[in-house]
Amino acid sequence: METGIVMTVANLIRGILMLILGNEFIVSVIMKLIGIGAMIGVISFAAILFTYTERKVCAFIQVRLGPNRVGPRGLLQPIADMLKLMSKEDIIPYGVDRVVWALAPMVLFVPSALAYAFFPFDDGAIFADVNVGIFLLIAISSQSVLTFLMAGVASNSKYGMIGAMRAVATSLSYEAPMVFSLLGIVMITGSLRMSDIVAAQQNTVWFIVLQPIAFLIYLTTCFAETNRTPFDFVECESEIVAGAFTEYSGMRWALFFLAEYANLLSISVLTTTFFLGGWSGPILPGFVWFWLKTIFMLMIFLWIRWTFPRVRIDQMMSFGWKVLLPLALVNVLFTGVGIYINRFM
Amino acid sequence: MNEFETNEQPRTETYVLNMGPQHPSTHGVLRVELELDGERVIKVRPIMGYLHRGIEKLMESRTYFQCSPYTDRLDYISSMNNNYGYCKAVEELCGIEPPPRANYIRAICAELNRLSSHMVYIGSLANDVGAVTGMLYTFRDREDILDIFDLLCGARQTCNYIRIGGVAQDIPAGFDEKVRKFLDRVPDFLKEYSDLLESNEIFQIRLKDVSVMTAQEAMDCGMTGPNLRATGVPFDVRKVDGYGAYPDFDFDVPTGEHGDNWDRYEVRYKEMFESAKIIRQALDGMPEGDYMAKVPKMLRPPKGEVFSRTEGTRGELGFYIVSDGTNKPYRVHIRRPSFVSMQGLNPMCRGGLIGDAIAAFASIDPLMGEVDC
Numbered sequence: 001m002e003t004g005i006v007m008t009v010a011n012l013i014r015g016i017l018m019l020i021l022g023n024e025f026i027v028s029v030i031m032k033l034i035g036i037g038a039m040i041g042v043i044s045f046a047a048i049l050f051t052y053t054e055r056k057v058c059a060f061i062q063v064r065l066g067p068n069r070v071g072p073r074g075l076l077q078p079i080a081d082m083l084k085l086m087s088k089e090d091i092i093p094y095g096v097d098r099v100v101w102a103l104a105p106m107v108l109f110v111p112s113a114l115a116y117a118f119f120p121f122d123d124g125a126i127f128a129d130v131n132v133g134i135f136l137l138i139a140i141s142s143q144s145v146l147t148f149l150m151a152g153v154a155s156n157s158k159y160g161m162i163g164a165m166r167a168v169a170t171s172l173s174y175e176a177p178m179v180f181s182l183l184g185i186v187m188i189t190g191s192l193r194m195s196d197i198v199a200a201q202q203n204t205v206w207f208i209v210l211q212p213i214a215f216l217i218y219l220t221t222c223f224a225e226t227n228r229t230p231f232d233f234v235e236c237e238s239e240i241v242a243g244a245f246t247e248y249s250g251m252r253w254a255l256f257f258l259a260e261y262a263n264l265l266s267i268s269v270l271t272t273t274f275f276l277g278g279w280s281g282p283i284l285p286g287f288v289w290f291w292l293k294t295i296f297m298l299m300i301f302l303w304i305r306w307t308f309p310r311v312r313i314d315q316m317m318s319f320g321w322k323v324l325l326p327l328a329l330v331n332v333l334f335t336g337v338g339i340y341i342n343r344f345m
Numbered sequence: 346m347n348e349f350e351t352n353e354q355p356r357t358e359t360y361v362l363n364m365g366p367q368h369p370s371t372h373g374v375l376r377v378e379l380e381l382d383g384e385r386v387i388k389v390r391p392i393m394g395y396l397h398r399g400i401e402k403l404m405e406s407r408t409y410f411q412c413s414p415y416t417d418r419l420d421y422i423s424s425m426n427n428n429y430g431y432c433k434a435v436e437e438l439c440g441i442e443p444p445p446r447a448n449y450i451r452a453i454c455a456e457l458n459r460l461s462s463h464m465v466y467i468g469s470l471a472n473d474v475g476a477v478t479g480m481l482y483t484f485r486d487r488e489d490i491l492d493i494f495d496l497l498c499g500a501r502q503t504c505n506y507i508r509i510g511g512v513a514q515d516i517p518a519g520f521d522e523k524v525r526k527f528l529d530r531v532p533d534f535l536k537e538y539s540d541l542l543e544s545n546e547i548f549q550i551r552l553k554d555v556s557v558m559t560a561q562e563a564m565d566c567g568m569t570g571p572n573l574r575a576t577g578v579p580f581d582v583r584k585v586d587g588y589g590a591y592p593d594f595d596f597d598v599p600t601g602e603h604g605d606n607w608d609r610y611e612v613r614y615k616e617m618f619e620s621a622k623i624i625r626q627a628l629d630g631m632p633e634g635d636y637m638a639k640v641p642k643m644l645r646p647p648k649g650e651v652f653s654r655t656e657g658t659r660g661e662l663g664f665y666i667v668s669d670g671t672n673k674p675y676r677v678h679i680r681r682p683s684f685v686s687m688q689g690l691n692p693m694c695r696g697g698l699i700g701d702a703i704a705a706f707a708s709i710d711p712l713m714g715e716v717d718c
Contacts (some may be wrong), residue, residue, distance in 0.1 A: 062481035158362050162384070162699070229475050230547050238370035238473045240549050307541065309548045310475025312700040313384060 010035075025261075035127060039116050047261035048078045054261075054302055061306045096247065097154035104151035105248065105255035111143040111263035112262040119269050120194050120278055121290055133194040134186060135268070138179055141225070144263070145171040148234050151256075152244035163243020166233040166313055173320030174224035174231070180328035181217040184335040185274055198278035206277040212332045215275045217324050219300075222267045222314070227260065228301065230308040231316055238310075268297040359387055362699075366395045369709025370703055373713035378704060386702050387402045389694045391687045396548040396717040404677040409435050409509060409644045412674065416542035417503035419679065422465050422713040423658040425451075425458040425494075433588065434653035434664035435509045438646040444635040447511035448473070448590035453524065453627045454497070454506060455655075460531070461490040462658035463613045466710045470610060471542055473707040474551045474700075479542050486534045489527050496520060509644065511637035521628060531621040535614070543614075552606035556693040556705040559604060564689040571612045572709050576604035582656035594626045605706040613710075645672050659683050659710055678702075681718055683711040 013034065022240045047210065052075065059066025067074030092098065117127040118137045130136060145167050152164020167231040185207050186192055189200045201207055208215045224231040236242045242248075245256050272278060281289035311319070353486035365376035380388040400419065404412045412413025416431040417424040429451055436443060443451070464483040471479025491501040497520060498506040498513055506513050542548045558568070560576040573580055581598040583591045599615035601608025646668040654663040668673040686709045693709070694702040 062478050063485055064481060158360065162362075165383075232475070238475060240701050241369060306478050307545075308476065309542070309545060309551060310469065310700070311547050312551060312698055314698060315550055 016018050017020070022267070034093035039127070040113065043113055043116060043262050043265070044258070045263045047258045048082070050261040050264060050298070051078045051081065051257075053298075054178045054305075056186050057299065057302045058306045061303070079291060082254065085254040086251055089252065090251070091249050093156065093247045095156040097156070100150050101247075102252070104130065104147045104154065105252045105259075107150065108144060108147035108259045109255060109262070111140050111147075111222075112259045112266065115266045118194055119266070120198050120273060121287065126195055129193060129195050132192050134182060134192045134197075137194075138175075138182075141266070142175055144173060144259070148244045151248070155244070155247040156262050157247050159240045159242070159246040160244050162240050163234050163246070166240075167227075167244060169317060170224050170231065170233050173317045174221040174324070177217055177320055177324035177328045178221035178225070180325065180332060181211075181214040181221070182274060183328075183332050184214045187332070187339060194273060198273060198280060201277040202280035208275040211275065211331070213327060215271075217331070218271065220324060221320075222271065222301070223304070224320075226263045226267050226301070228264070228305045230304075230311050232310060233313050264298065264301060265294070268301060271297045357382070368470075370707065372706065372711055375706070375711060375713055375716070377702075377706070378622045379699070381699070384698045386694045386697050386699065389691045389702060391690050391697075393684070393687070393716050394712075396713045398718070400718050401677050401679060404674055406673060408672045409646070412677070413508060414503070414505045417505050418714060419658065419681065419718060420462075420659065420662075420683070420712050421502060422712065423458045423462040423503050424502060425454040425507060426462075426655065426657045428505060429455050429589075430653070430655040430657060430662040430664050432507050432509045433655055434651055434666050435644070435646070437653050438649065438651040438666055438668055439509075439644065439693075441510050441638050441640060443511045443589075443638050444621065445590065445632045445636045446515075447636050447638070447710065449627045450512050450516060450636060451507055451630050452590045452594070453624050454494075454504075454512075456623045456627075457490050457493060457524070459620045459658045460617055461487045463617050464490075466613055466707075467538055467542070467610070470704070470707040471548075473703050474548065476542060476545070476548065479538065482534070482537060482541065486530070492631065493520070493523055496523060508637070510640035511635070512708065515636045521631075524624065524628060528625055530623050531617070535617060539614070543585070549607070549705060551700070552610060552708070554603065555701050556697060556708065557603055557605045558689060558693060562692055563604060566692070567683075567685040568660065568689055568709075569685070570656065570682050571616065572609060572660060572686050572689070573686060574598065575601035575608035575612045577602055582654055582661055584656065588655060590627065591623075593630065594623045596623050596626075606704050609708045609710075614698070642671055645670060654680070657682055659712065659715065660686065680718060681715045683709075683715040684718070687711060687716060 009345075010031070014027060014031055017030060020023075021027055021030075055077070056066045056074075067077035070076040070080045092101070115137055118130075118133050120126040121127075148167035149164045150165065152160040153164075155161070185197060188207070188210060189197050191197070191200075197207075204210075223229070227234045235245065240246070245253060248256060272290065276293045276297070278293075279287065279290040281293075284292075359380050359382045362379045362381050363376065364379055366374040371451075376392040376395060378388075378390040378392060378609070379386055380390075400415050404415055407415070413428060413431060416427040419427045433442075464487045468480035468483035471477075471483075494504050494506070495501050496517060498504050500506075533541045558566075558572075558576050560573075560578050563573050563576045564578070569580065577600050579600050581587070584598055596619045599612050599619065601612050648668060648670045650663045650665065650667040652663055654661050656662070661680065662682055663680030665676075665678040666674050666678070667676040689709060690705065693705045697705070
């Protein structure tokens with residue numbers, strides 16, 4: 001099998017470093033550091049770029065122009081936003097639990113960034129290709145609810161408190177169906193390893209064909225995971241102002257904001273990996289395929305975000321427990337039966 | 346029996362959430378005290394007065410003509426209807442009969458304004474249930490109506506076009522075509538709204554069977570207009586009183602069945618079609634003649650009082666004017682439909698969730714300029 005662009009480049013750098021340094025261990029450490037740097041670069045860059053993309057796409061859906069003043073076609077708008085947010089006064093409201101309150105936005109970035117370690121960007125280009133990949137990924141990404149709780153409870157604000165409680169309630173209701181919807185894939189692949197999942201789709205068909213129901217369930221739960229309409233209960237602008245983030249301003253708020261976009265990207269990446277065959281695809285290199293699919297998924301997320309109203313919290317919970325979860329379980333059952341029948345064919 | 350074996354429920358208590366006056370979805374400066382049990386609403390107490398400008402008092406020291414612009418600032422997104430209500434009251438007080446052409450122009454203006462006001466309603470309701478895009482669509486189309494007003498009188502929002510005795514000036518050239526062109530678009534964009542909102546399952550479950558008002562409850566609270574019609578009572582001052590040119594037009598009064606948020610939305614949605622129908626008939630049957638009756642330069646109504654009502658966009662808009670024979674009103678009281686509708690908030694929201702309460706605020710269409718007056 002030919003190697004993808006990312007690994008070719010990585011091998012090239014590794015080769016050069018080997019020539020200069022000549023020590024396997026040092027080169028390996030440097031390679032890891034380069035990789036981490038590249039990853040964080042990708043996240044920040046993507047998050048910043050997505051703010052622009054979202055505003056433009058949203059403007060297109062809402063029949064307006066969107067940012068068009070800073071730079072050509074408003075391309076520098078994210079930078080202007082960042083400068084503005086950084087230069088804002090750091091307001092610490094009266095009565096907050098300072099340590100927890102200040103820690104929350106930073107802690108939120110950890111699960112968002114850590115999740116990127118498990119994404120197979122290209123053939124072989126995956127940081128931690130561990131044999132419990134999916135499991136670890138879900139475990140890490142569900143930690144983000146903790147930071148909403150931290151932020152909301154520490155804010156000393158009722159809006160924050162409601163937001164925090166909603167965050168917990170939402171995450172409890174959507175995470176169960178999400179995990180079960182992915183179980184079908186794991187059963188077909190027979191592995192929790194991310195690269196195996198992509199490889200399995202490369203050999204047969206994309207899992208969106210084999211697991212259409214799981215795909216829909218996963219897609220639905222993704223909106224809850226990223227706190228976007230129709231399940232944006234944590235923020236929920238028209239009801240609880242900004243929920244858990246109400247009391248944050250300036251750079252602290254920007255961190256929440258960036259984490260939201262990092263999560264958006266990671267959700268698109270995951271959907272691509274699980275259901276759309278990851279980096280597999282004809283003619284074009286894997287890296288390109290991967291980003292094409294990710295951007296396609298991203299556009300779908302944006303499209304739904306800007307056209308749907310918000311459901312009510314109790315409706316969302318009953319939908320999660322009474323519809324999505326049984327559906328996911330039935331899907332697991334049918335997948336099992338399918339695999340069993342397939343064995344005798 | 347130790348402490349772990351009691352049958353007592355964990356002790357919980359309610360809390361008060363002070364929503365507003367600065368909140369993304371309180372339609373300006375409405376402040377609402379929500380008593381909550383977790384997410385569930387126990388009691389709603391609207392607190393008003395953040396936009397109080399003392400319009401009724403101000404009117405007492407202005408001449409009858411000078412009062413008219415103040416009515417623009419009541420319900421500032423349907424100023425034509427307010428002008429109409431005030432002018433009709435003064436005309437009844439003085440016994441002035443506006444010429445038929447003026448009545449037709451007034452009807453066109455009032456219905457155009459009703460359309461634009463209902464567009465804002467649909468937009469803000471959509472916004473409050475989370476569909477931000479709906480708002481942008483309705484505001485895009487509302488712009489056309491504001492342009493028509495601009496052509497008519499030079500102002501877009503606070504028109505002050507309907508004057509005592511008639512209208513400020515005759516309809517300008519090109520008005521007829523512009524309005525007709527707009528009317529042709531009405532079904533198109535209304536369909537667009539319904540495609541975007543009504544056909545969405547989430548929009549439906551958010552509004553259907555939520556914040557239900559029975560007809561009796563609505564009447565007890567003094568609700569009028571679309572809020573009352575949503576409960577199934579076909580009460581429309583345009584039909585009941587038949588003032589102005591309205592008896593000449595053929596239009597229906599849409600009513601709801603359940604009195605829930607959905608019906609309040611639907612009634613307004615259907616009313617927009619009826620308004621378009623009225624405007625078309627008015628344009629077709631526009632009589633020739635004067636646009637202004639003979640009104641004395643110094644208006645001194647005879648001693649007495651009058652209560653005159655019109656169908657505003659939000660319900661029965663009443664003006665009670667007491668005259669002491671001078672050129673200034675002795676007392677003006679305005680029956681503002683949004684203010685009265687606020688009474689319904691508590692029975693509507695009780696027992697619902699925070700999200701329902703927000704939808705209910707939006708669905709009764711309060712406008713703080715009118716509520717606080």
